[in-house]
Amino acid sequence: MTVFLSYAHQDVRLVGTLRQDLEDMGQSVWFDESLHGGQIWWDEILRQVRECQVFVLAVSVHSLESEACLAEWAYAMKLNRPFLPVRIDQTDWTTAPETMRQSQHIEYLSGTAASAKALAKALHSVPESVPLPEVLPTPPQTPLSYHERYAKLFASEPMHVDDQVAHFVRLTIDADSANATDALQLLQVLRNRDDLTWKVRERIDKFLAERAAIAGQATPVSDDDIDVVPPVSDADDDDRHEVVPPPPPPWWQTKGGKWALGSAAAILVIAAGLLIFWPDDSKVEEPLHTENALCDADTCDGSPIRFIDLEVGSDELVATLLDPYGAEVQRVDPPVATGDSTAEWTWDAALEDPVGDYTVNFTSDTTEPVAHTFTVDSVTGPFGVVQITADAIMSQDWNLVATLDMRIADDLELNGQDSLDEQYPSSFEKHWLPYDQSGATNANGTTIIGAYIAYSEEDDVTTAYCELWSVSADGLTMRSDSLPIDGVQEYAEERGREAPGDLSGWVAETCVPAAEPDSG
Secondary structure, X not given: OEEEEEOOHHHHHHHHXXXXXXXXXXXXXXXXXXXXXXXXXXXXXXXXXXXOOEEEEEEOOOOOOOHHHHHHHHHXXXXXXXXXXXXXXXXXXXXXXXXXXXXXXXXXXXXXXXXXXXXXHHHHOOOOOOOOOOOOOOOOOOOOOHHHHOHHHHOOOOOOHHHHHHHHHHHHHHOOOOOHHHHHHHHHHHHOOOOOOHHHHHHHHHHHHHHHHHHOOXXXXXXXXXXXXXXXXXXXXXXXXXXXXXXXXXXXXXXXXXXXOOOOOOOOEEEOOOOOOOOOOOOOOOOOEEEEOEEEOOOOOOOOEEEEEEOOOOOOOEEEEEOOOOOEOOOOOOOEEEEOOEEEEEEOOOOOXXXXXXXXXXXOOOOOOEEEEEEEEOOOOHHHHHHHHHHXXXXXXXHHHHHHEHHHHHHHHHHOHHHHHHHOOOOOEEEEEEOOOOOEEEOOEEEEEEEEEEEEOOOOEEEEEEEEEEEEOOOOOEEEEEOOOOOOOOEEEEEOOOOHHHHHHHXXXXXXXXXXXXXX
């Protein structure tokens, strides 16, 4: 059996023992130890994920903070790869993503017979062959190396005071994360810049001294401590390994474990408006915020879409949100103030929101319009294939839809494309709203009751239709049917544009069969 072993580079020694145990059991383990960063490296990672028969994640405090590890895991789940989480340290299992916790994990203590026995038993239960989806999911973006995110530190151009403050705040936060070593080295690089203000340098010295005091170490601060060499973009290492050729490489040849947003990927950036130039007795500190541009309806609750430090106060900004198909989203809150002439905007994706790339436009009477893009992904679980099918319907890619929805495949074969164009007019706004996305599961798969909701701008009418989505056991295909199955489909019409979420009560009352009375 081919095993893909995913891990964080800080755990390389522990994972080496785990790898040896797996190989002693006769498994063929793919273990990334020789590749460097960049697109070629990431393409090989993803190829190995696709080709593996079981995906093993070495769960630790480091891997749960590594976006590359989490990206590999999420990609493996979309590929329907059998998943085995192996906890290698004492990290709290409840901090793992909810969908990850649905899988039974193994407690692994290096060198113990009990751990080896549990590992062998879990591998024995893995099916020998699980086919890939007919339509492969979109691969995640290539992770961005840590030094690329802080490229301004190495630039010869003068660094503005605001950038100095922002870098200081971000790095002090990272100093308590899995990237602590890199963050502390970067603080030294920032400290040694010729254009650094004395107040920022003073705060860096104070921060490093406090950390050294806690660790019982001397404070290593000197302008000559760090020999700054600009980072080389094509020499990135991956998020798990430090390649140490002679002489030892500078830290920026190792990657910090975060990945790029680009147009559709995710990056977490910490920023704040700390007014560190004031005396300590009058300094005002703004709360720290996390900037994010990727989540799904399950994860947005914990880490919503967020843009910060907008250049105009919230009393002036207006936010307009467009979904991937150009329709204006009605459920949008205005920005809120985060500091002097700055604002923050957040948004939570809901299950009925289309997957894909969104655009939020910020406008005011005093500034030029500014647009930000972000991505809403499909959820992990049975409803994910409904969202993927909905996306294909919105694009009217009927050949693709036919590979996902068996009812539509039958309709396309019997009645042709015109029938589907009539069912799902391109001019309508469309949403798919589940009553319970987890549905009812048995050996044949999962059934989810919900509604297909369409809004016609021409008629100014919103129509909701009761539907049953039967998702296959492998989560790759489905069949949509009207409800009730035998009889005239239930539907409701409302004048005007109704928010899909506002129809959840109607779905619960009309589409969900009433429970049988208790005869006892």
